[in-house]
Amino acid sequence: MKQLMFSALLGIIVFGCNDANTDSTDIPTEQQTSPNMDLGSQPMSTEAAPGMEETVAMDENSSAAHFDMVFTSLDESHPSEAADHMQMAISALETEAVGLEDSRQQELKAVIEQLDDVTDRLRNDEATDRAEIQQLVDQAETLVGEQQ
Numbered sequence: 001m002k003q004l005m006f007s008a009l010l011g012i013i014v015f016g017c018n019d020a021n022t023d024s025t026d027i028p029t030e031q032q033t034s035p036n037m038d039l040g041s042q043p044m045s046t047e048a049a050p051g052m053e054e055t056v057a058m059d060e061n062s063s064a065a066h067f068d069m070v071f072t073s074l075d076e077s078h079p080s081e082a083a084d085h086m087q088m089a090i091s092a093l094e095t096e097a098v099g100l101e102d103s104r105q106q107e108l109k110a111v112i113e114q115l116d117d118v119t120d121r122l123r124n125d126e127a128t129d130r131a132e133i134q135q136l137v138d139q140a141e142t143l144v145g146e147q148q
């Protein structure tokens with residue numbers, strides 16, 4: 001009888017210690033499921049697929065999208081808003097121009113300087129020629145587009 005009680009006590013101690021030493025792997029995480037868990041209750045991941053993330057980022061930050069917003073702001077008589085979009089477009093152009101050969105880089109740099117002048121005029125609410133802006137935008141997009 002003593003042996004039976006000793007074995008039972010030993011079993012309780014061993015199993016009790018085993019429960020105290022469990023690590024966090026027993027706790028379900030977002031990616032783990034338990035047998036009774038409905039898969040519909042799993043949290044949805046907000047991460048985009050690797051290819052999707054780059055596409056979305058390019059579309060939202062592309063110079064062409066910002067240039068479109070420049071012209072929209074000009075049509076709505078919002079020159080300061082147009083200047084903001086022009087600055088974002090210039091930044092996007094500089095990012096898109098990474099990897100251009102030296103001669104194209106120099107041409108683009110000259111166009112960007114002219115776009116900076118247009119941005120200053122827009123900020124100062126000075127008269128700006130839409131055709132001039134369109135010509136500069138076309139030049140910039142052509143230079144960057146030839147890289148791709």
